[in-house]
Amino acid sequence: MSTVTVQPTGITPDDVLAVARGDAGVVLAPAAVDAMVASRSIVDGIEAAGRPVYGVSTGFGALANTFVAPQRRAELQHALIRSHAAGVGTPMPREVVRAMMLLRVRSLALGRSGVRPLVAQALVDLLNADVTPWVPEHGSLGASGDLAPLAHCALVLLGEGWVLGPAGERVDAADALRAAGLTPVALAAKEGLALINGTDGMLGMLLLAVADARHLFTMADVTAALAIEAMLGSERPFLPELHAIRPHPGQAASAANIHRLLQDSRVMDSHRDDLAHAVQDAYSMRCAPQVAGAARDTLDFVATVAGRELVSVVDNPVVLPDGRVESTGNFHGAPLGFAADYLAIAAAEVGAIAERRVDRLLDVTRNRELPAFLSPDAGVNSGLMIAQYTAAGIVAENRRLAAPASVDSLPTSGMQEDHVSMGWAGAKKLRTVLDNLTSLLAVELLAAVRGLQLRAPLVPSPAGRAALDALGPAAGAPGPDVFLAPVLESARSVLAGPGLRAAIERQVGPLS
Numbered sequence: 001m002s003t004v005t006v007q008p009t010g011i012t013p014d015d016v017l018a019v020a021r022g023d024a025g026v027v028l029a030p031a032a033v034d035a036m037v038a039s040r041s042i043v044d045g046i047e048a049a050g051r052p053v054y055g056v057s058t059g060f061g062a063l064a065n066t067f068v069a070p071q072r073r074a075e076l077q078h079a080l081i082r083s084h085a086a087g088v089g090t091p092m093p094r095e096v097v098r099a100m101m102l103l104r105v106r107s108l109a110l111g112r113s114g115v116r117p118l119v120a121q122a123l124v125d126l127l128n129a130d131v132t133p134w135v136p137e138h139g140s141l142g143a144s145g146d147l148a149p150l151a152h153c154a155l156v157l158l159g160e161g162w163v164l165g166p167a168g169e170r171v172d173a174a175d176a177l178r179a180a181g182l183t184p185v186a187l188a189a190k191e192g193l194a195l196i197n198g199t200d201g202m203l204g205m206l207l208l209a210v211a212d213a214r215h216l217f218t219m220a221d222v223t224a225a226l227a228i229e230a231m232l233g234s235e236r237p238f239l240p241e242l243h244a245i246r247p248h249p250g251q252a253a254s255a256a257n258i259h260r261l262l263q264d265s266r267v268m269d270s271h272r273d274d275l276a277h278a279v280q281d282a283y284s285m286r287c288a289p290q291v292a293g294a295a296r297d298t299l300d301f302v303a304t305v306a307g308r309e310l311v312s313v314v315d316n317p318v319v320l321p322d323g324r325v326e327s328t329g330n331f332h333g334a335p336l337g338f339a340a341d342y343l344a345i346a347a348a349e350v351g352a353i354a355e356r357r358v359d360r361l362l363d364v365t366r367n368r369e370l371p372a373f374l375s376p377d378a379g380v381n382s383g384l385m386i387a388q389y390t391a392a393g394i395v396a397e398n399r400r401l402a403a404p405a406s407v408d409s410l411p412t413s414g415m416q417e418d419h420v421s422m423g424w425a426g427a428k429k430l431r432t433v434l435d436n437l438t439s440l441l442a443v444e445l446l447a448a449v450r451g452l453q454l455r456a457p458l459v460p461s462p463a464g465r466a467a468l469d470a471l472g473p474a475a476g477a478p479g480p481d482v483f484l485a486p487v488l489e490s491a492r493s494v495l496a497g498p499g500l501r502a503a504i505e506r507q508v509g510p511l512s
Contacts, residue, residue, distance in 0.1 A: 003027060004102070006109045006124075008035040010311040011102070013303075016207045019127060020099035026124045028109060028117065035111025036120060039319040043114035043190050046325060047073075053325045054317050056114075056190045077192030078158060084151035084196055085161060087139030092149070092201075094132050094164060099204030100146070101127055101153055104195065107315060113194040114319040122157050122185045129180040134162035134170050135201075141412065142333030142423030144316060146201035149424070154195035159184030198314040202336045203306060205427035209340070210303050212434045213347060216441065217296055218511050219495055220350050221254050222504065223444040224288040225261035226467055227357040228281070229460060230451025232271045232368045235262040237286045250296030253512035255289035260508050265461035267452065282366075284356035291353045295346035305339040333423025337406035340426035344433045348398040351433075351440035355391040361447045362388055374450040374478070381481045384447055387488060391443040394436045401429045401436075442492035446475060449491075453478050462507035470500045 003025040004015040018024035046053050047070065057068055068076050091097075101123050107113065108120040126133075133156045139148025155161035156173040165171040177184060187195075228235075238259035243252040262268055280286060314330045362384055364372040375383030405426035411418040449471045452460045460468070474490030476482065494500050505511060 005029050006032055006102075006105050006120075008032045008109055008111050010110065011106050013207050013210065013306065013310065016099050016102060016204065017211055019102045020095040020204065020208060023130070026102060026105065026127050028105070028120060028124060032109035032111070032120075033117045036108060036113075036115060036117045038321070039111045039114045040116050042319050042323050042325070045323070047189055054327050056317075056325065073189040074187060077187040077189065080192040081151050081154045081158060081187075081195065082160070084147050085155045087136030087148040087152055089137040091164060091168070091170075092135045092137055095208060096201070096205055097132050097135050097153065097164075098127060099208060100135070100149065100201045101133075103200035103204050104150060104153065104198065106310070107198050107200060107313070108194060110313055112313045112318045112320070113315045114190045114325070115194045116188065116191070119157075119185060119187070119191050119195070122182075123153075125180075125182055126156065129182060131156065131176050131180050131182070132164045133173070134164055137428065140201060140424035141410070141417075142199070142202060142337055142421030142425070143331060143417060143419070145196070145198040145314060145331035145333065146424055147196050149201045150196040150198065154192065157185045157195070158187070194315055197316045197331050199309060199331060199333050199336055199423065200314075202333050202340070202423040202427040203309050205424075205431055206302065206306050206336055206340055207310075209343065209427065209430050209434055210299065210306055212431075213295075213299050213302075213343060215496075215498075215501075216347070216434060216437050217254075217292060217299060217350060218257065219441055219501065220292050220295075220354060220437075221257035221288070221511065222261060222463060222467075222501070223354060223441050223448060223495070224285075224292070224357065225258045225461075226448035226452065226464055227354075227361055227444055228258070228285050228288070229262055229265055229267050229464055230370070230448050230455065231281075231285065231357075231361060232267070233281045233285045235259055235268060237281065238262070238289065243289065248293055248297060250298075250300070251289050251293030253296060254293040257511050258288060260511075261463040261504070262461055263508070265464065266459040267455050267464070268461070270458055282356075282360060284353050284360060288353065288357075292350055295350050298342055298346040302339040302343045305335050309336060333421035334406065337421040337423030337426045340423065340430045341402075341404035341406050344398075344426070344430045345402045345404075347430070347433045347437050348395075348402040351398055351437045352395050354440050354444045355388070355395045358384075358388050358391055358444050358447045361451050367451070370451055370454055374447060374454060375481070376454070376478050377480065383481070384443075384450060384484075387443050387446065387484060390488070391440050394440050398433050398436050398440075401433050405429060438496050439488075439492055442488060442495045445471065445495050446488065446491040449475055450478060463504045466500060466503040466507065470494045470503065 372378035373383030405422040
């Protein structure tokens with residue numbers, strides 16, 4: 001098992017993926033421990049001096065002007081965690097919670113939160129013991145960060161609340177800690193607030209989404225190329241010189257992928273010099289790089305935003321090295337909310353144009369002499385007719401989900417928190433859009449494979465042959481209708497996994 005070392009300078013996106021999805025171990029670097037010790041000494045000094053400082057000697061939110069006596073400040077931190085663990089709904093996936101916990105460790109390790117190292121170590125111990133808090137899906141407004149989700153994580157440190165059991169069931173946290181040999185933590189001044197103020201939940205979801213979108217956008221080029229090949233489309237619109245004159249980098253990368261995927265194909269050779277061949281293909285074929293490329297450029301922007309957030313201090317208040325403790329607004333999730341909404345729009349359109357190619361592949365008037373709905377015996381059999389219905393329904397849902405969450409705001413906390421980002425909601429629905437995109441591309445993959453099968457004895461491109469090998473056992477040969485849902489599930493598994501891309505790249509070289 002690999003190990004991620006949390007430094008006082010932050011962590012990388014790959015670190016987050018390794019812990020969230022790869023179950024990598026986590027350790028705190030000695031320099032991170034030193035940074036936390038230094039910032040904690042400043043908080044201890046404030047406590048000793050009796051100065052009023054938000055979150056140390058006062059209440060929270062609308063109660064920021066309420067002084068709390070020294071003997072009740074530890075109680076204040078525990079009460080904060082209990083009251084803020086107010087989420088409802090189904091639990092968030094394990095990978096999201098693990099990403100969120102690691103990012104909270106990262107935030108504390110930056111040395112601006114004023115917590116003792118043992119608090120960060122307690123979160124590390126949960127990760128390493130595979131104790132995952134039960135975090136309900138509803139509760140965060142994205143300012144002051146992801147308060148409720150993070151509070152559900154912090155509550156487990158106190159030996160309270162719930163964790164996810166092996167089968168996803170809800171388990172009492174005290175029992176889970178005992179079974180893992182872990183001891184509950186008693187919080188000191190400032191530490192409860194430091195555990196819940198920040199953008200870790202929405203950032204974790206965004207980082208996972210960025211990784212998923214990178215794979216899916218490449219696979220969108222693959223399924224587009226296969227569909228174009230099956231429909232006897234032209235490769236000429238993807239020539240590099242045509243994209244050099246409109247220098248969007250994502251467009252050039254997507255076009256290069258599609259052009260390369262269409263080479264060495266007897267299917268393409270069969271009509272390349274045919275004067276009766278269409279002068280121009282439909283937009284869903286010819287403009288594939290323009291749409292997928294724009295999505296790639298959007299993804300690059302989103303990755304930049306997420307990378308900046310990975311090195312950001314998002315706590316409130318923050319402990320500065322010169323001894324000041326200042327209130328900030330860095331927990332506000334607007335940068336991440338905007339980014340999540342933007343990427344959801346782009347991903348929805350990648351799926352929408354794929355569905356248009358599926359419809360064209362199935363339409364006997366437009367698919368260039370393939371049978372109706374790709375069934376050799378259409379009429380008695382319906383072929384992939386309803387698979388396209390499924391794709392159309394998913395496109396419609398993605399369009400609804402592409403409506404931005406970040407333009408909404410509801411005031412809270414007695415108008416103290418009078419503008420919120422809805423970044424958690426934006427990141428959560430982005431994950432749904434990408435999951436839906438996986439299904440949409442799987443339908444296109446199946447339709448393209450069926451179309452290439454029906455072009456036999458013409459031999460398809462190396463990418464086409466790899467797709468036939470990967471999906472052929474589940475799809476079977478063209479023939480009478482079969483129970484289609486398991487075939488679509490297999491196509492989705494092939495599309496989402498690394499195997500098909502790896503098989504194609506062994507033949508044509510790396511894809512962008």
